[in-house]
Amino acid sequence: MMGINSSAKQVLAEIVSNKKVGAYHHMVFAVGDLANSAKPGNFVAISVGGESSQLVLRRAFAIYRTFDRGQSVGLLEIVVAPHGAGSTWLANQQPGAKIDLIAPLGTAFGIPTEPVRALLVGGGYGSAPLFGLSEVLKNRGCRVDMVLGASTAMKIFAPLDGKRSVSSLTITTEDGSTGKTGKVTDAMREIIEANEIDIIYSCGPMGMLEAINDIAEEFNLMHQCSIEESMACGIGVCMTCVLPIKGEDEVIRMLRSCIDGPVVAGENVIWKANRTIPEGTWGA
Amino acid sequence: MFNYQTTLGQAEFENPIFTASGCAGSGKELSQFFELSQLGAVVTKSIMLKARSGRATPRMAETPSGMLNSIGLQGPGIDLFLENDVPWLRDQGATIVVSIAGESVEDYAVLARKIRAVPGISALEVNISCPNVENRGQVFACHPETARAAIQAVRRNIGGELPIIAKLTPDVTSIVEIAQEVVAAGADSLALINTVLGMVIDTNTMRPKLAGKTGGLSGPAIRPIAVRAIYQVHAAMPHVKILGMGGVASGQDAFELILAGASAVSIGTATFGNPMAAMKVKEELRNELVEHGFHSLREAVGYAHRSEGNL
Numbered sequence: 400m401m402g403i404n405s406s407a408k409q410v411l412a413e414i415v416s417n418k419k420v421g422a423y424h425h426m427v428f429a430v431g432d433l434a435n436s437a438k439p440g441n442f443v444a445i446s447v448g449g450e451s452s453q454l455v456l457r458r459a460f461a462i463y464r465t466f467d468r469g470q471s472v473g474l475l476e477i478v479v480a481p482h483g484a485g486s487t488w489l490a491n492q493q494p495g496a497k498i499d500l501i502a503p504l505g506t507a508f509g510i511p512t513e514p515v516r517a518l519l520v521g522g523g524y525g526s527a528p529l530f531g532l533s534e535v536l537k538n539r540g541c542r543v544d545m546v547l548g549a550s551t552a553m554k555i556f557a558p559l560d561g562k563r564s565v566s567s568l569t570i571t572t573e574d575g576s577t578g579k580t581g582k583v584t585d586a587m588r589e590i591i592e593a594n595e596i597d598i599i600y601s602c603g604p605m606g607m608l609e610a611i612n613d614i615a616e617e618f619n620l621m622h623q624c625s626i627e628e629s630m631a632c633g634i635g636v637c638m639t640c641v642l643p644i645k646g647e648d649e650v651i652r653m654l655r656s657c658i659d660g661p662v663v664a665g666e667n668v669i670w671k672a673n674r675t676i677p678e679g680t681w682g683a
Numbered sequence: 684m685f686n687y688q689t690t691l692g693q694a695e696f697e698n699p700i701f702t703a704s705g706c707a708g709s710g711k712e713l714s715q716f717f718e719l720s721q722l723g724a725v726v727t728k729s730i731m732l733k734a735r736s737g738r739a740t741p742r743m744a745e746t747p748s749g750m751l752n753s754i755g756l757q758g759p760g761i762d763l764f765l766e767n768d769v770p771w772l773r774d775q776g777a778t779i780v781v782s783i784a785g786e787s788v789e790d791y792a793v794l795a796r797k798i799r800a801v802p803g804i805s806a807l808e809v810n811i812s813c814p815n816v817e818n819r820g821q822v823f824a825c826h827p828e829t830a831r832a833a834i835q836a837v838r839r840n841i842g843g844e845l846p847i848i849a850k851l852t853p854d855v856t857s858i859v860e861i862a863q864e865v866v867a868a869g870a871d872s873l874a875l876i877n878t879v880l881g882m883v884i885d886t887n888t889m890r891p892k893l894a895g896k897t898g899g900l901s902g903p904a905i906r907p908i909a910v911r912a913i914y915q916v917h918a919a920m921p922h923v924k925i926l927g928m929g930g931v932a933s934g935q936d937a938f939e940l941i942l943a944g945a946s947a948v949s950i951g952t953a954t955f956g957n958p959m960a961a962m963k964v965k966e967e968l969r970n971e972l973v974e975h976g977f978h979s980l981r982e983a984v985g986y987a988h989r990s991e992g993n994l
Contacts, residue, residue: 403712409958446956453748455902455932455956501958629741631750632955635712638705638728638754639743653736653757658712674894675739682734682757 401506401659403635406436409501414494415474422553423524424479424490425463428498434465434473438507439532440625440662443477444633446499447485456631458485459657461602462503463527464534475502478527478556504633506662508532508600508623514540515597518590519565520583520611522603523549523556528625529602530561542566544590548583548607552576567594584610591618601625601665612665622665628656643669643677651680686979687969689723689946691924692846692871694806696723696778696947699980700937700965703928703951704729704782704808704850704874705754709768710775716958720776721965723947727768729784729810732793734760739894744883749902749930750952751881753895756784756813761797773803780848782808785823786816788832795840807845808926809837809870812852812877824852824877827864838869848926850874851912853905858912859919872924874949875916876909902952906930910943917944917985932960934967941968941980942987 412428419425442461448454466474481490492498508528511517517536519529526547533543543564548571549555555570555577562568569586570578579586584607590596591614601611602625615622630640634657641653642660645667653676654660669677676683689699701724707713710725719725737757744751758764761783772779781804785791791809798807811823811833823829834849841847849870855861862873878899883892891897909929917925927945931937932953940948948968953960977983 403715405715407715409716453903454745455748455952456745456750457956499957629743631743631745631752632958634715634958636706636708636958637743637752637955638708638737638757639740639752641737641740641742641757674741676736680736682736682760 403658404441404504406433407501407504407634408433409499411497412475412500414492414496414498416494417490417492420478420556420558422480423556424481426477426479426489428475428500429472430475430500430502431473433502434475435467437462437465437475437503439528439535440505440507441503442505442633442661443475443500443502444504445489447488454485454488457501457633458489459630459633461525461528461625461661462531464531478524480524501633505657506660508662510535510539511541511598516542516594517544518587518596518599519543519545520587520599520601520603521545521547522583522607523554525603525625526556529600530558530564532600533564537564542594544594544596545569546571546583546586546590548572550574582610583607584614587611587614591620596620598623608665609670612668612670615665623662624665625661626656626663626668627661630657633657643672643680645669651677653680685969685973686981689980691806691848691926691947693844694846696805698723698965699941699947700961700968701726701780701926701947701949702954702961703949704810706951706954709764710772710777713954713958714775717962718775719772720778722777722961724778724780724805725772726780726808726949727782728758729756729782730758730761730764731756731784731786732761732790734758734763741893742895744892744898746881746883746900746902747904749900749904750955751883751893751898751900752878753893753898755895761794765797765801769801769803779804780806780808782810782850784810784813785833786814788817788836791833792836792840795837799840799842799845804845806848807837807841808848808850808874809834810850810877812850822852822854824861825855827861830861831864831868834865834868834870846871848872848874850877852877853908853912854880859915862916862920862923866920866923872926873916874926874928875912876905876929879905879908901930903930903932903936906936906939910939913940913943913945914987918988921985931964934964934969934971937964937968938971938983941983942985944985944988946984
């Protein structure tokens with residue numbers, strides 16, 4: 400079992416900007432020097448609702464990217480999909496407001512030491528952490544192809560400067576409002592074969608990650624995915640966000656997605672458990 | 684000079700702010716945010732005899748001013764806990780209260796025997812708000828006989844002076860009756876209250892939201908229940924020390940529990956929203972007490988019970 404991200408700090412961060420992008424809000428926070436320690440895949444846990452809020456739990460967001468502009472002006476950016484009371488409150492906050500956040504939390508995407516050909520697959524605003532990842536991979540000499548999918552065009556998050564960081568970008572929507580009609584998994588096989596992909600990185604809803612993992616297994620590719628399970632604390636104390644994951648010793652344990660994840664090796668996740676405790680799990 | 688010290692049974696604590704069992708793990712994660720030795724005590728997550736995977740997910744649902752959980756006591760089991768977590772906490776200089784939970788009376792006896800010789804533990808919290816596999820899964824703390832049996836098993840096996848804190852559920856007809864039973868059985872003090880059983884139904888799937896269907900409600904939503912339970916028990920047994928908990932997120936909240944009769948206060952769900960919650964409450968409660976003219980925490984314990992003539 401792993402420990403909490405040793406760089407994690409709690410800060411009161413000012414909102415620098417908040418812009419609507421399609422169905423989402425792109426929010427930028429002034430976080431100081433903790434921007435230095437965030438890696439692609441890490442997440443931030445944000446207190447929502449203000450002082451008299453009836454919302455007692457933090458909300459977790461994948462870090463879209465960070466900018467280190469010296470000790471005092473480090474920036475941390477996220478993409479918010481307003482769907483519940485907490486995310487809607489956050490999306491309505493204006494520049495200048497101070498927000499209580501803890502970052503960076505959780506594991507990061509593993510970066511290969513050799514230049515490889517990587518396929519990054521994102522669902523909806525799950526694309527956010529993939530752009531920072533693609534920059535790191537490009538700087539290591541990797542080829543980066545990207546597939547982004549959503550139900551409809553408004554829910555594709557693909558900013559211009561993000562597009563520039565990838566060698567190719569394929570977009571799929573279920574309603575055909577932009578890109579190819581269908582799901583990300585419909586577009587993946589062709590890219591894997593044409594570009595001789597070595598590794599897949601993914602972030603999105605659990606059902607999509609499982610389907611991506613099936614393809615990774617089919618082609619015998621490494622697959623690093625950013626998982627999610629409903630989370631109360633984000634810092635490893637509440638034990639609600641667990642998932643059955645196989646360790647190096649082949650033992651399945653209920654591991655915390657906030658500490659041992661969110662980024663895990665897809666081959667180790669017991670996808671078929673589908674939110675049950677698989678037989679043979681440690682302590683079952 | 685304000686005196687913030689408190690006692691539970693024979694155990695003495697530098698200040699009255701503890702973590703609540705199950706809301707701080709074994710303290711490792713929180714130690715990244717503050718020094719655990721600053722707490723009155725770390726109350727560790729209730730530990731069972733064997734390793735436990737806990738329940739299926741979803742295990743959590745947020746509710747108005749609270750949350751439901753059905754973790755199912757996931758943990759490594761007593762042997763690994765004593766090997767890894769207790770020595771680590773000792774190294775941090777933390778004051779340690781170990782919380783135990785069993786599925787049978789015999790479990791409680793064995794857990795007590797394993798803990799009796801371990802140095803550096805200040806008190807033992809006996810969580811009897813869990814299902815008894817020998818009695819149709821009925822919760823120990825819901826019946827006077829089973830509550831008494833579990834506490835007796837611990838008392839007979841713990842030996843020495845280690846104080847026993849019995850943790851009770853408010854989901855009973857008379858919490859005073861259960862409290863009197865466990866004190867008669869050898870509990871030195873009481874932890875009031877555990878979570879309140881609840882349910883959330885997801886209106887999209889039209890099924891219970893938690894995999895375990897029901898869950899324990901915690902957070903500010905249950906604070907009035909905690910205040911009531913502490914007040915009732917303190918009125919019936921003013922000499923028995925109470926570790927109060929239930930939705931405390933500020934110094935004012937903690938003060939309310941102290942006035943009702945708590946000698947110490949645990950911070951639970953508030954830690955999920957703010958890892959520094961216990962430190963915040965510690966400072967705020969002290970200010971609250973000083974502002975109200977108290978010279979010590981002890982003077983304020985149960986102050987809401989004073990007779991009408993007193994101001």
